[in-house]
Amino acid sequence: MSQNVVMVTQTPGQGYRRIGEAVAGAPEGALIVVAPGRYIENVTVSKPVTITAEHGAGTVVIIAKAGVAVTMTAASAALTGITAVSTDADNPAVLVTQGQLSLTECSLEGAGWSTIYASGEGTVLMRGCEVRNYTGAGVVVTSPQGGVLESCRFAEIGTSAVVVADDGTLVIRACTVSGAAGNGICLNGRGRLTVEDTTISGTSKPAVAVEQQAMIAAKRLYASDLTGIGFYLASSGEVTLEECTVERAGAEGVFVAEGCKPVLRGCRVQTAGSRGVHFSARSGGTVTRCDVSGVTGIGVNVTERAAPEFHHLSISGCSGSGLKVSDAADPFFRRLHVRGSDGVGIEIEDGGRGLMENVEIDGGGVGLRVVAGSRLVVNGLSIRNTANAGVEVAEATLSLADSALEGTGGDGVHAGTGATLSLLRCRVHSSAGAGCRFGEGSSGTVTESEFSSGKSDGIVLETGESVRVASCTVRDNHGSGVRQLRPGTAIEVLDLITSGNLKPDAYGTSVSVEAAEPAPSIAPERPRLAGDPLEEMQKLVGLAGVKREVTSLININKMAKRRQDAGLSAPPMARHLVFAGAPGTGKTTVARLYGQVLAQLGVLREGHLIEVARADLVAQIIGGTAIKTTEAFNTALGGVLFIDEAYTLSSGQGGSGPDFGREAIDTLVKLMEDHREDVVVIAAGYSNEMQDFLSANPGMESRFSRTIEFANYTADELVTIVRSQCAKHDYHLEDEAAAALFEHFERIPKDGTFGNGRTARRVFERMTDRQASRLAESPSMSPADLTLLTAEDLDTSA
Secondary structure, eight states, X not given: OOTTEEEEOSSTTSSBSSHHHHHHHSOTTOEEEEOSEEEESOEEEOSSOEEEETTOTTSEEEEESSSOSEEEOSSEEEEESEEEEEOOTTSOSEEEEEEEEEEESOEEEESSSEEEEEEEEEEEEEESOEEEXXXXXXXXXXXXXXXXXXXXXXXXXXXXXXXXXTTOEEEEESOEEEEESSOSEEEOTTOEEEEEEEEEEEXXXXXXXXXXXXXXXXXXXXXXXXXXXXXEEEESSOEEEESOEEEEESSOSEEEOTTOOOEEESOEEEEESSEEEEEOTTOOOEEEEEEEESOSSEEEEEOTTOOOEEEEEEEEOOSSOSEEEOTTOOOEEEEEEEESOSSOSEEEOTTOOOEEEEEEEESSSSSEEEESSOEEXXXXXXXXXXXXXXXXXXXXXXXXXXXXXXXXSSOSEEEOTTOEEEEESOEEESOSSOSEEEOTTOEEEEESOEEESOSSOSEEEOOSSOEEEESOEEESOSSOSEEESSOSSSEEEESOEEESOSSOOBOSSSOOOOOOOOOOSSOOOOXXXXXXXXXXXXXXXXXXXXXXXXXXXXXXXXXXXXHHHTTOOOOOOOOSEEEEEOTTSSHXXXXXXXXXXXXXXXXXXXOOEEEEOHHHHOOSSTTHHHHHHHHHHHHTTTSEEEETTTTHHHHTTTTTOHHHHHHHHHHHHHHHHHXXXXXXXXXXXXXXXXXXXXXXXXXXXHHSOEEEEEOOOOHHHHHHHHHHHHHHTTOEEOHHHHHHHHHHHHHSOOSTTOOTHHHHHHHHHHHHHHHHHHHHTOSOOOHHHHHEEOGGGOOTTO
C-alpha cells in the first residue's frame, strides 16, 4: 500500500485502531481510509489529510460522549462518508475555528447548542450532508470565511437549522430544511447569507428571520407548511428576495418591520393565515411582479408609517381586504390588480396615504374604500363587478382620474359625510345605484366624466356643501341624469351633456327635494332590429367568398344556440375574426351586419358596432393606454368591437411609439379572455400587415383563429357599385359611360392607394360634379338630361 494511504481498522494488526492516532501518525496530504465500525473518540484534525469511509457513507461512526467529535485545527482537511455524533450538551459535533474543512456525504448529529460551528477564521464546505440536532441548531457560522452548504439536508432541529451571526458569511445552495423548532434560517448581527434553490418546511418560527444589520440575497427560496411567519425581515442591511415562495404559512407570508427596506422581485405568497405581506414600523423597499393569493385575512397590509413601493402586484382570493393601508402609511402602487376578495378590494383608513397608478379591482364587496382621515390619489382605476359600491369615501380625501367603473352592485362612486372627492375623466357604466352620489356633508368636483346606463340617477347631489360638476356626460340612466335634492347655490353644474335618461334632470336653486324613486329591477327590452341583416349582406356587391365565410359562421352560431337550448354542449367557435384586405372592400359594413345577425340569434346582447382605430386606444402618456383601451372595449360589450388598421398597434405608427401600441394589444388580449362570451372583436387591415399584428402577442393568434380575406373588387363589380349609387340618387348611367367606367377601373393601379368601393363612390361623385358643370353651360335641358350621366362626365385623368 502507498505510504500516503493510512488504514484505520478495529481488526488487530492491520492498521491504526483509532482515527485520531492515524491523523497524528500520517504524513501531510495522506488519505486515511477507515474500515466500518463505531469509533468512540474525539478526533482533532491537525494536518492536511482526507478521512474517508472505506465502504461508503454511514459505515463509519465517530462518537464523542464528551467534548467535540471532530475539531479542525489544520489549514485544510476533508471528511467523506463519515458520521460524527456528539452527545455532549455543551459542545458541537464539529468545530472549525481555523482552516477549511470539507465534509462530503457525511451525517452529523449534535446534542448541544449546535451541530456544526464555524468560528474565528474557520471555513466549512459541506456537500450532500445530513444534519440533525434534537436540542439545538444545525449549523452556526460566525466566521467571516464562513463557507458553503450544498445539497445538504436538515431534519429534526431543536432550534434553528442555519444561523449566521456576528460577522459570519455563508452560501447555501439546493438545501432542504424539514422540521425545525426555531427558524429555518436565522441571520443577525452583521451576518451575510447568499441562498438559492433551497426549501424550508415545517418550522415553528419564521422560516427565514433577518434581524439587526444582517444581509441576505435569496433566490428561489421556497418555504411551506409553517406554523408562523414565512419571511421575517427586520434588518437595516441589504435584503433581496428573488423568485421566492411562501405557501401555507400560519401567520404572515412576509412580515417587514424595524425600518427594513427589502427588495422583493417575482415572489409569491399563497395561503397565508393572517396577512400575505405586511409592511410595518416605518419600513420601505420595493416589491416588483409579486403575487399574493388565498390569504385568510388581508392580502397586503401597510401600516405604521411604512412607505414601500409596489410595481406589478397581483392580489387574489383573500377572505378580508385585498389591500389595506392605515396608520399614516404612505405607499406607492403602480399596476396593481386585486380580484376575488371577500372584503373590500382596497381599503385606506386611519390616516393612510398613498399614490396609485393603473389599478384594477375585479369583484369583492366594495371596490375602493377611503375613510377616517385618509388621503389617496389614484390615476387609472378600473373596477368591475363589485357586490356593493365601486368607490366609497367618508371623512377622507380622494382624487380619482382617468378611471372606469362598471357593473357595481351599489353606487358607482359614493361620497359620504366629510368626504372631499375629485373625479377627472372618469367613466361609470351600469351601476346598480347612482353613478356618483354626493351624500350629506360631502364636497368635491366632477370634471370631464361620464355616467351611463345606471339603474338609478347618473349623479345624485344630496349635500349642501360645495360641489362642481363640469363638462360631464350623463346618458341612458334609469333615473335622472343629474338630480339635486337640496336647492341652493353651492352646487354648480356646467356644460352638462344629457341624453336618454328616463327622468328629467333636476338641479339648481329650485329643484325637487323628493327622493329618487327606486330604479326598476328589470332592464328595458332590447329594441328589435329593423330589416334582415343577413338578407342585406347578401345584397352587397361582390364579396362572394366573404359571404360564404360569414354565412358559415352564422350557421355555426345558430347551431350552437340550438344545442345550448337543447341542453347540449356548444361546439368550439371562432368568435373573434380578422378581416384582411384593402380599404373600401366592405369590411366595416359586413362587421356591422354580422353583429346584428348575432344579436337576432341571441348570441350577443346588443349587436351594436363600435369602430376604433389606434388613436382611440393608445394614449400619449405612460399608463394611459390600458385605461383608454379598456374604456373603448367596454363600450362594445354586448356587440362588436371593430379595430380598423389594427396592424398600426404593432408597427408603432401614430406618433406614440411602439411600446404604447403593444400595451394596447396586451390589454386587448386580456379583455378578450375576460369577456369572451360577451363581445366579438374584429381586427381589420391589409393582409400582410395583419400577420405582424397577430404575432405581436403570444395569445393574439389563438384568439383570432379565423381570417376572412376581402379581395379587391373587379372592374365589373365597381361599375355595379356606381350603378347602385346612381339608382340611390336618381341618376341613370348611359351604356357608353358604363363601358368607359369598366375600362377606367381596369386601368387603375390596385396598389396601396386604391380604395375599392370608396374609389367607385368618389368616381360617381366626380361624375355628378362634371355633369352639373356641363349642364350649367347648356342653354336648355330636359328632365331626362338632369338624371343622365354620360361618358363625357367621366374624368379618366383622376
